[in-house]
Amino acid sequence: MISRRRLLQSLAVFGAAPVFAEPPRAKKTLVVVFLRGGVDGLAMAPPMGDRDYAALRTTTRVKGLRLDDTFGLHPAMAALLPLYASKQLAVVHATGLPVSPRSHFEAQDFLESGTPGRRAAEGWLNRAGRDLPKSAFSMVAVQNTLPVSLAGDSSALAFPSLRDFRVLGGDAAATTFEALYESAVDEALRTSGHEAFDFLERAKHEGLADRPAQHGAQWPKTALARRLQDITRLIHADVGLSIAATEAGGFDTHLGQGAETGQLANRLKEVADALAAFAQDLGPRLADVTLLTMTEFGRTAKENGTRGTDHGTASASLVLGGGVAGGRVLTRWPGLAASALRDGRDLEPTTDLRAVMSECLDSVGIRTRDVFPDFAPVKLGLFG
Amino acid sequence: MIRLWLVAFASCASAPAVPVPVRPTPLSVQVSLPATGLSEAERTTHALNRLAFGPSGGDRQRIAAMGLEAWLSEQLTPGVDxxxxxxxxxxKTLxxxxxxxxxxxxxxxxxxKAMGVDPGSPAGQExxxxxxxxSPEELxxxxxxxxxxxKLLRAATSKRQLEEVLVDFWFNHFNVSAEKNRVRWMVNAYEREAIRPHVFGxxxxxLGATAKHPxxxxxxxxxxxxxxxxELPPAFRKSLGDDAGPPRALGLNENYARELLELHTVGVNAGYTQADVREAARALTGWGLELRQRQxxxxxxxxxxxAHDDGPKRVFGLELPAGLGQDDGERLLDHLARHPATARHLATKLCQRLVSEQPPPALVDRVAATFLRTDGDLTATYLAVIESPEFWSPANVGTLTRTPLEFVVGAVRTVGTLDEVQRPLAAVLDQLGQPLYRCPPPTGYPEHGAHWISAGALVSRINFGLRLATGRIPGVEVALPPKDTPVDVLARDVLxxxxxxxxxATVERALRQDDDVDERRGPQVAKVVGLLLGSPEFQKQ
Structure with a gap:
């Protein structure tokens, strides 16, 4: 049996173009960045024009860069302002799920399942990917393990980085394993083996891990930036990437959260700088891409006794992409008056995050039917 | 919230519950195995794959010396180790x-805070x-x-292998996750007090030990x-600090009652209704914790x-008259533990773990009947599986997918001995999708193999096998066969x-290619073993 690897090698010798049995490629890509720990939306996009804001926050009050009459952008996220000005970035505020427990693990599971109040067997992105062409590249998580959002029956691949995702022992070992798995009796093993070696061959053949930054992008040296850069490499390489997920942590700021500078500011700067480099690197390809950030919950409207904030309900999301009708803060702002707060303490979620997730899927041409059971999204007009 | 409960319960706690006596394990269990088409060596391999964490040289020798039936008998009534x-x-912490x-x-x-330092201040953060x-070891x-x-040490080296398999099985059945805030401080005691002492009981x-464990x-x-x-006594409300917010509505929480029915006992298709879940939750109100730190x-x-709802209740066919107090919950657990649907649910899961992903219905029926006949004697229930012809049927040999834990520990037991568990060994389980004690949902990890097999996980398994065999997993002492051992003999040993x-043929071809490059290295045993550990056949047991 001639493996694809050997076919590829012999073709390369003769200078022929590689021939693949290609599934139809996805042209558009949704990238979901999960910010774990519960991002303080009132610091990321401070409601400076809300008359109750100042009284609720003392050491964690942020003077933001002006977005509109009510909202600002955290100054550590200044790298995103040009994208906001060019209307490729929108902020969705006071968003979350209607049922939001204050436990990280439950809130993350409910959100990643796409089913408020319960945990589903499949993640929302896995359900969304049901009808995608079968390919090792169609759904990818650039992180150590597959997130709940991508877990389920449709196959999705997780790896920490393109550079580290390889078989030790070089090409010879990889060829041997490929042959072993081609003759595996167990179907799941045979199929997964096929996907793994398909991915590895393509990644190697196209030199994916070594593709340089495009369009003069300056990638910061952070974990999130490295992961997003790998995702841009897959997008540029046209390997059929439809859904990509990655994550960053460090947002659980109970203590010493800081304001314009400090702990949270550092995290937000990492996010903003990585997102800005992502947009720069994609250049015109940003037209085919939507990137959405989400977090399991926001934080208490009022600062706590340790210069931080505790687990709350609604937060803010960023939506970045060529098709975004951006340059706006989309919100039905509930206000921070005591009577408007959920349980007297949290920003009320007035925009269901599932509506945002639906429109983001829609924007890259993925069918959203059945992705969110028992949910009929209202039209937000995020994409004009 | 915690403080609120602390003060509320200080006023209404009853006397501590009397611990349930643990049934002494029988002194010996006679095991007699059915006729099977398997050879002696195949039977030993199969027993060690399913009732232990894979074959190790030491356990093979012990079975050869004492006989398989005596070894199984010992496993069912394990003594000290x-x-x-x-x-x-x-x-220090176990x-x-x-x-x-x-x-x-x-x-x-x-x-x-206890030292009087404000942890939110810049000095506190420093x-x-x-x-x-x-002092990372104090975190x-x-x-x-x-x-x-x-856990890894026990799985790899304990003589009480079946006990370790069963502790893993029942922990997963009654799953709790250290990811849920305070459970991190409780999970060790949970396994030690609620699971381990009862797996042969x-x-x-x-069930009672898990229900009452913090x-x-x-x-x-x-x-x-x-x-x-x-309602909390009004006097205590004042003591709430500003940051705790106004008192939250108190009431029934159905979370445990639902999982008790759905996962722990009768199973999701047993025919109970939402009303049963609610009634079960009412029966279990007041089953709580001593929350006074100083006690x-x-x-x-x-x-x-x-805090207990003392009205009459009706749960899934069980009548609970008013005024029973804690006995509401005890009678509910009695009822559920002896229910035929529970017998069926547990027998199915146990056979999925030990025999086949689609266990033969006749086997499940017999195991469930044993469970009911012996009033839930778990040792008798395991014996019904182990003595069944289905367990030893060649059709069921080598058909279950190894979980990441079974793969990692099985590979270690195959190639050598575990001296100490260092970070890379524990980290590989995270990469393979089975972080120990951190499975978030109450379902535990699934009992079907497809869950564990994905392209990314396969590459991680392959790389772990190569690193292990070439001596690059610190803490594992690798002892490989002599370097002139033929490939087919190595394969039989590893698989x-x-x-x-x-x-x-594929492995021999790989070796020939290597020899072209460097003839002095001869047959590379470590490399062959690494390839075999990553092969599709080793992913099965």
Whole structure:
């Protein structure tokens, strides 16, 4: 049996173009960045024009860069302002799920399942990917393990980085394993083996891990930036990437959260700088891409006794992409008056995050039917 | 919230519950195996694959010396294992009670607060960073590190292999996750007190021990479930600080009651209704915890009579008259533990773990009948599986997918011995999708193999096999066969059964290619073993 690897090698010798049995490629890509720990939306996009804001926050009050009459952008996220000005970035505020427990693990599971109040067997992105062409590249998580959002029956691949995702022992070992798995009796093993070696061959053949930054992008040296850069490499390489997920942590700021500078500011700067480099690197390809950030919950409207904030309900999301009708803060702002707060303490979620997730899927041409059971999204007009 | 409960329960706690006596394990169990088409060696491999964490040289020798039936009998009534106890004595945290764990391993901010330092101030943050950097072994994560190390050590080296398999099975059945806030300080005591002592006992005792353990009470929220309309004495409301917000509505929490029915006992298709879940939750109101930090039995089970709903109830065919108090919950557990649907649910899961993903219905029927006939005697139930012709049927040999834990420990037991568990060994389980003690949903990890097999996980398994065989997993002493051992013999040793002709041909081809490059290296045993550990055949047991 001639493996694809050997076919590829012999073709390369003769200078022929590689021939693949290609599934139809996805042209558009949704990238979901999960910010774990519960991002303080009132610091990321401070409601400076809300008359109750100042009284609720003392050491964690942020003077933001002006977005509109009510909202600002955290100054550590200044790298995103040009994208906001060019209307490729929108902020969705006071968003979350209607049922939001204050436990990280439950809130993350409910959100990643796409089913408020319960945990589903499949993640929302896995359900969304049901009808995608079968390919090792169609759904990818650039992180150590597959997130709940991508877990389920449709196959999705997780790896920490393109550079580290390889078989030790070089090409010879990889060829041997490929042959072993081609003759595996167990179907799941045979199929997964096929996907793994398909991915590895393509990644190697196209030199994916070594593709340089495009369009003069300056990638910061952070974990999130490295992961997003790998995702841009897959997008540029046209390997059929439809859904990509990655994550960053460090947002659980109970203590010493800081304001314009400090702990949270550092995290937000990492996010903003990585997102800005992502947009720069994609250049015109940003037209085919939507990137959405989400977090399991926001934080208490009022600062706590340790210069931080505790687990709350609604937060803010960023939506970045060529098709975004951006340059706006989309919100039905509930206000921070005591009577408007959920349980007297949290920003009320007035925009269901599932509506945002639906429109983001829609924007890259993925069918959203059945992705969110028992949910009929209202039209937000995020994409004009 | 915690403070609120603390004061409320200080006023309404009843006397501590009397611990349920653990049934002494029978002195011996006679095992007689049915006729089978398997050879002696195949039977040994199969027994070690399913009733142990894979074959090891030492266990093969013991079975050869004492006979398989005697070994199985020993596994079902395990005595002491002084060598194992000696190895575990080096750990500092394994014997801690929940209260001790909470006290001795506080979060850095709590530690600073206790020292009078404001952990939110710049100086406090600097002090917290110093704590993390200078004394990492005093951080809460140390509890989980040691517990994980102990689990891997036991799985790889304990003589009581079946006990380790069953502790893993029942922990997963009654799953709690250290990811849920305080459970991290409770999970060690949970396995030690609620699971391990009961795996050869009666199911009712196991069920009761999990129901009353702080880890379960916390994980599934029953500690905060109170009768509707229960109000805290007004005098205590004042003591709430500003940051705790206004008092929250108190009432029934159905979380534990639902999982008790759906996962722990009768199973999701048993025919109970939402009304049954609610009635079960009412029966379990007041099953809570001692929340006064200063009490010696802090964080132990407490029945809070004032929070209990004492009206009459009807749960899934069980009538509970008014006024039973804690006995509501005890009778409910009695009822569920002896229910035929529970017998069927447990028999199915046990056969899926030990025999086949689609266990023969006749086998499940017999195992369930044994469970009911013996009033939930778990040892008798396991014996019904082990003595069944289905367990030993060649059609079921080598058909189950190894979980990441079974793969990693099985590979270690195949190539050598585990001297100590270092970080890379524990980390590989995270990469493979089975972080120990951190499975978030109450379902535990699924019992079907497809869950574990994905392209990314395969590459991780392949790389682990190569690193292990070439001596690059620190803490594992690798002892490989002599270097002139033929490939087919190596394959039989590693896989526990003869490899397919195509596997042997592929591995031999790989060796020939290598020899072209460097003839001096000869047959590379480590490389062959690495290839075999990553082969599709080794992923099965």
């Amino acid at each position: 002084p060598a194992m106890d000696e190895r575990l004595s080096g750990f 014997d801690l009670s929940v209260a001790e764990a909470l006290r001795e391993f506080p979060r850095p901010d709590q530690r600073l 002090a917290a960073r110093r704590l993390v950097k200078e 809460p994560r140390q509890l989980l590190i040691e517990l994980t190390q102990a 009666r199911f009712r005792e196991l 880890a379960m009470l916390w994980y599934l929220d029953n500690w905060m479930s109170v009768r509707d309309g229960f 010696r039995d802090f964080a132990r089970f407490e029945f809070h009579r004032l 526990g059964r003869p490899a397919s002709a195509s596997t042997i």
